[in-house]
Amino acid sequence: MTIAAEAERTRDAATGASDPALEHWDAVVIGAGLSGMYQLLKLRQMGFKARVYEAGSDVGGTWYWNRYPGCRFDSESWTYGFSFSPEVLKEWSWSEHFSGQPDNLRYCNFLADKFDLRRDITFDARVKAATWDDAAGEWELSFEDGGRARARFLITAIGPLSAPTMPVIPGAGDFKGEAWHTGLWPHHPVSFAGKRVAVIGTGASGVQAITEIAKTVGHLTVFQRTPNWCTPLRNSRIAPEEMAEIRARYAEIFAQCRDNWGCFIHTADPRHATDVTPEEREAFFEKLYAMPGFAFWQGNFRDVLMDKAANDAMTAFVTRKIRARLKDQKIADKLIPTNHGYGTRRVPLESGYFEVYNQPNVKLVDLRDTPIERIDATGIRTSDTHYDFDMIIFATGFDAITGAFDRIDITGRGGRKLRQKWADGPHTYLGLNVEGFPNMLTLVGPHNAATFCNIPRCIEQNVDFVTTLLDHMRQKGLARVEATQEAEEAWTAHVHDTGSRLLAMQVDSWMTGVNKNVAGRQKRTFMAYAGGAPKYRQKCEEIAANGYEGFRLG
Ligand code: NA7
Secondary structure, eight states: OOHHHHHHHHHHHTTTTTTEEEEEEEEEEEEOSHHHHHHHHHHTTTTTTTEEEEESSOTTTTTHHHOTTOBBBOOHHHHHHHOSSHHHHOOOOSSSSOBBBHHHHHHHHHHHHTTHHHHHHHHSSSEEEEEETTTTTTEEEEETTSSSEEEEEEOOOOOOSSOOOOOOEEEETOOOOOEEEEOOOSSSSOOOOOOOEEEESSSSHHHHHHHTTTTOOEEEEEEESSSSOOOOOOOOOOHHHHHHHHTTTTTHHHHHHHHHHSOOSSOOOOSSSGGOOHHHHHHHHHHHHTTTHHHHHHSTTTTTTTOHHHHHHHHHHHHHHHHHSSHHHHHHHHSSSSSSSSSSSSOOEEEEHHTTTTTTTTEEEETTTSSSEESSSEEEEEOOEEEEEEEEOOOOOTTTTTTHHHHEEEEEEEBBBBBHTTTTOOBBBBTOOTTTOOEEEEETTTTTTGGGGHHHHHHHHHHHHHHHHHHHHHHHHHHOOEHHHHHHHHHHHHHHHHHHHGGGGSSSSSGGGGOSSSOOOSSSSSSSOOHHHHHHHHHHHHHHHHHHTTTTEE
16 A cells, blocks of 8 residues: 555544545535535636535525515616626526516526536535534534535635524414514415414515515504615616617626625715705705615715714605605604614615505504514514414514524634634634634625625625635645634724724614624624725735735645
């Protein structure tokens, strides 16, 4: 036996490679949503032996799990699709400017079919733990069904909003009727006709679901704890001729997104809100309000999300718009937020949301006046009434950004736990790696630009960075990459510095890491990089050009 063969035999004995239940790969990816699919394709193109493990039974991530009625893009469809493949751009047609979940999932399936991705994906495989083996220089994954896999590189593609949370309400499991969470919606059709339906939660998911359910429901009761500022989506269909025009402009569209803070098509106006007269300001607000998508949020004066006075002007405008749409001004009082300004939480875009509350078969329960005391077998009891229901829908959100990491027991070098390291908020380098966790690359993790981004645009950037890094390592014969302590501290401080300039940091929301239903998530923290995607990309490019400075390579 040669020395090399003996070394391999010894390693296999130590790591269990001869164990038929143990799979061995160059790289494993957790998650088969958009980022996992694109990463798989790139690894495959580079000749890496790669495997994707996915908890769901098929591809799609967000679009696989969030099947609730009304679920659709808030980004223009034609800015959301992947840009990397001219063939995909040519062959795929969007039929709406803001495409609905069924079409979005079809798009994910189209990608999986086109690139024959499923042959390298194991479905129904939920990762329970990931442990770094320092001697072998490998990660070992273990799955809920008892299976195991090993790889040199661990790439997480687990999404920013993939750990749904139920409300902490006594008796939440006692209800005997139908009960669904928007983020875990069933695959079979759900009918609301003739039923008494409750919705708890009025975030982006709740707003979309409520508007759609109200069209067919017997009676709907909405339990609102915090109202959100919502502005019109203004969706419309895309005729084949218009799709052809869009297709001809793809290069220009993606270039425009590339230069934008959040990779959206709406570019902030270079003026401050106070640079113009009140009349001009009003006219500009009217113009933006009449436009589709995030125009009013992302295309507004440059200071509306950072300066309180500018934000107040925008907020007062939206207040007037909401009031004009409601018949009962007492209901308007409840639906208009009072504890935060417009755009300082994720803005739900709506298609007739406020008009729902003009319907005689819809009731709004303000939980600030009458909190829920418990859920029981037949319905919901608040401090003043018991409501009977046939169905309760929990639109109660997610343990955002770090929640999906926390669900996996991740152990790095020297036995350190990621959960412990991030207990007081994330610490990362570029949001792509964590000191003490070698060879773990986090595609849509905390502290990178993806969270505040038109997400596939940032996914492409992050996957390309990771792919180029792995290629560089292979060419140089390097086996290990890990952020230095200093680089991690400097990046984390930079994330805090850029984040603190946003008014959004003064507000509780999933964007600031607050979830009242999860222990340890009551305090605001800096979850995402707020310096914008262009600056983030530039930083990544500089770091790569300087031999991946800030990373220890070996
Ligand atoms: P969000 O935006 O986190 O919204 C969750 C909603 O659920 C929000 O209105 C919460 O009120 C409400 N909630 C949570 N727990 C309770 C309890 N215990 N009682 C009453 N109400 C509760 O999640 P979404 O799914 O709507 O949206 C997440 C993102 O997905 C969205 O922004 C898009 O980017 C895609 P609270 O505000 O905490 O008072």
